[in-house]
Amino acid sequence: MKNKIFLYLFVFMALIGLYLFVSSGNMQKAKDTQIEKLETETARLQDSLQKLNIKIFDVQHFSLENNDYALEYYDHLNLVNPERYIADKLLETNERKGDNPLIPYEGMEGDFKINKINVLNHRWILAEFTDGKHWGEIILEYELKDDLGIDFTLSNHLLYSSTF
Known part of the structure; x- marks a missing residue:
């Protein structure tokens, strides 16, 4: 009986470990996707900022x-x-x-x-x-x-x- 409890405990722990491994992989993919989106947004905002700085410089020319x-x-x-x-x-x-x-x-x-x-x-x-x-x-x-x-x-x- 003791062996069956250890076997069930081992199987249960193996399933928990497998679940954690799979979910951490999915979480990592989701985080990578989020990082890529933020990097794209940051690049877009930097381009917009550069365009605005050029526009401000042009406007300030007559000053x-x-x-x-x-x-x-x-x-x-x-x-x-x-x-x-x-x-x-x-x-x-x-x-x-x-x-x-x-x-x-x-x-x-x-x-x-x-x-x-x-x-x-x-x-x-x-x-x-x-x-x-x-x-x-x-x-x-x-x-x-x-x-x-x-x-x-x-x-x-x-x-x-x-x-x-």
Whole structure:
């Protein structure tokens, strides 16, 4: 009787060992498949990231920050970040009561104020303005003087007819 118990115990342990061996193989295959999918996804995301970096570089091409020729005009002023300084001076024009004096339109839902600024180079600025419901864009010419004063001149403007 003792021998039969050991035989049944041995057979039962052999079946458990066989089950563990087969299931670990299947688990390994599933994990390998999952790793391959993740590696493919990682490669795809890296390609997307590289494409986005190239696109950002192209967009930043027209920016004072990345235009060494334009930045040379401000070397003698010893400004750490001329683009930020110019944008801050332009935003100061928003502090006046009523519409911004650089915007040639009267606000319909409120006062028109400049909200986005792109300093293109040492002479031009592209800015967006809004009154909260209506939107437009202006192109400004500017001159940064040696005393750090700035003169802004409106070159062109656009008010979008439809609202979103």
